Amino acid sequence: MVNEINVDFGNGTQLSAQTGNFTIETDQPFNEGGHGSAPTPQDLFLASLATCAGHYARSFCESKNISMDGMTLKIEYKMAPDGKLINKFSYQLKLPDGFPEKYKAALLRAVDLCTIKKQLMSPPAFELELV
Known part of the structure; x- marks a missing residue:
């Protein structure tokens, strides 16, 4: 069985991972060029x-x-x-x-x-x- 997670490239360093019915947001901290908007x-x-x-x-x-x-x-x-x-x-x-x-x-x-x-x-x- 193959499962998948799909990643969308957001603004700057933001990423969204779609897994099943859930979207998981990530970002990078300010000191690494991110917005610090997500883990x-x-x-x-x-x-x-x-x-x-x-x-x-x-x-x-x-x-x-x-x-x-x-x-x-x-x-x-x-x-x-x-x-x-x-x-x-x-x-x-x-x-x-x-x-x-x-x-x-x-x-x-x-x-x-x-x-x-x-x-x-x-x-x-x-x-x-x-x-």
């Missing part, structure tokens, strides 16, 4: 990684009827010395008060199921062609 593509990538992990945390808690009140997830990332690529992600999941001890390890395993992270761990082949 950068890298911001979207990082947000997808964080929200994917959050999805698995939520699914786990819902399956066990565990309240998520007070639960937070933060992902910090460290850039490589050349400042171009990320070389480390650190996930920090703050549990709500009273989170059952017996489910802590299982919750970590559930968050580790994130498909975006798994995709990074097993990268696909990339092809580029002019048509």
Whole structure:
């Protein structure tokens, strides 16, 4: 099955990606010649990684009827010395008060199921062609 995302070139550094019924806008920051009107593509990538992990945390808690009140997830990332690529992600999941001890390890395993992270761990082949 082949899926697709179509990109429209907007004004200046703005881009729009059409995926299904959704349009995702991107731009570059002011200091890189953009308008700062939307997240950068890298911001979207990082947000997808964080929200994917959050999805698995939520699914786990819902399956066990565990309240998520007070639960937070933060992902910090460290850039490589050349400042171009990320070389480390650190996930920090703050549990709500009273989170059952017996489910802590299982919750970590559930968050580790994130498909975006798994995709990074097993990268696909990339092809580029002019048509």
